[in-house]
Amino acid sequence: MKAPHPSPGAGKKKPAKKARAKPKSLLSADEVERLFEALKERDPEPESELQYRNPFTLLVAVVLSAQATDAGVNKATARLFDIADSPEKMLSLGEDAVRDHIKTIGLFRNKAKNTIALSQALIERHGGEVPRDREALEALPGVGRKTANVVLNVAFGEKTMAVDTHIFRVSNRTGLAPGKDPLEVEKGLLAVVPDAYMLHAHHWLILHGRYVCKARRPDCPVCPIRDICRYPDKTG
Numbered sequence: 306m307k308a309p310h311p312s313p314g315a316g317k318k319k320p321a322k323k324a325r326a327k328p329k330s331l332l333s334a335d336e337v338e339r340l341f342e343a344l345k346e347r348d349p350e351p352e353s354e355l356q357y358r359n360p361f362t363l364l365v366a367v368v369l370s371a372q373a374t375d376a377g378v379n380k381a382t383a384r385l386f387d388i389a390d391s392p393e394k395m396l397s398l399g400e401d402a403v404r405d406h407i408k409t410i411g412l413f414r415n416k417a418k419n420t421i422a423l424s425q426a427l428i429e430r431h432g433g434e435v436p437r438d439r440e441a442l443e444a445l446p447g448v449g450r451k452t453a454n455v456v457l458n459v460a461f462g463e464k465t466m467a468v469d470t471h472i473f474r475v476s477n478r479t480g481l482a483p484g485k486d487p488l489e490v491e492k493g494l495l496a497v498v499p500d501a502y503m504l505h506a507h508h509w510l511i512l513h514g515r516y517v518c519k520a521r522r523p524d525c526p527v528c529p530i531r532d533i534c535r536y537p538d539k540t541g
């Protein structure tokens with residue numbers, strides 16, 4: 306049987322391509338509200354666990370934190386940021402010295418190279434300032450979407466959602482914003498998180514994933530959102 310198709314020139318518009326399904330939360334609006342209320346109650350003013358002094362050191366710390374723990378990065382950057390808290394100072398310190406400061410962190414050779422390259426790029430393109438602009442941030446060496454989201458949120462107070470491994474896991478387990486990759490989860494969260502919680506949602510979800518909804522064995526018995534969560538394999 307011939308497949309039906311629209312005849313050309315019949316004055317009808319071509320059928321639009323099937324739109325990708327909009328990411329959907331498994332939770333009701335009321336449950337989403339209660340989930341964030343519970344996370345907020347536990348920690349009303351959450352902060353990044355990465356230590357930094359200004360937007361530049363935040364940017365460097367986030368770049369260094371890829372595949373490393375915040376505690377490990379903080380240990381390495383404490384001395385480094387004493388000496389170099391601006392792109393100009395980082396550049397005069399030089400790649401060898403930066404590498405020496407961060408050698409306890411994974412991928413340190415590449416990260417030292419990127420730290421110098423991004424300092425140079427900030428001076429050349431942005432007068433030594435960290436730009437408040439996603440495209441400009443993502444054009445910097447070693448800076449991807451997640452890093453840009455963290456900087457926009459933490460340094461500039463923008464309501465972005467940086468999906469790391471913890472947020473990805475929590476969003477999928479709870480049913481808050483299921484997705485097969487970080488971008489799908491990010492879009493789902495942006496669509497479902499109420500505006501009033503957006504500024505801190507990123508930190509609440511990270512901290513929840515890091516300390517309660519842990520990768521190997523989540524602490525479901527003490528979890529404040531247990532009654533809302535849809536994870537079928539809860540512990541306890």
Ligand code: SF4
Nearest residue numbers: 518523525528534536
């Ligand atoms: S109930 Fe368990 S799986 Fe669900 S969010 Fe809490 S810790 Fe994670």
